[in-house]
Amino acid sequence: MESKKFICIGCPKGCSLEVQHHEKKIHEISGYNCKIGLKYAETEFTEPKRTITTTVKLKSGLLPFVPVKTRDPVNKEKMFEVMNVIRKLEIESPVKVGDIVVSNIAGTGVDLVCTRNIKRVS
Structure with missing residues (x-):
């Protein structure tokens, strides 16, 4: 034992x-x-799991990045795969809290969502 x-x-x-x-x-x-x-x-x-929180590049926004997180925890073994997808992302502003950035990120069944509202630069 x-x-x-x-x-x-x-x-x-x-x-x-x-x-x-x-x-x-x-x-x-x-x-x-x-x-x-x-x-x-x-x-x-x-089956250890973690919620991933990070930022994604934002085009034409008041800020250059938007904070994001996985809606639910993902398997710990998939974390690097998820981060490789996130690293390549660049999304268009405006964004709102809860907007889905990527559905089923890296085949995890979990959505990546925005956690802040950011307006578009005029």
């Missing part, structure tokens, strides 16, 4: 979690104080 440790990021408590496992099969999870911690440990061990 092996052990893997995590710090939960589900709430401000930051519980120290420990997953007892054999290969990819979880036998026991300890250290959590709520259901969020239990779910976090399960997900982080079996």
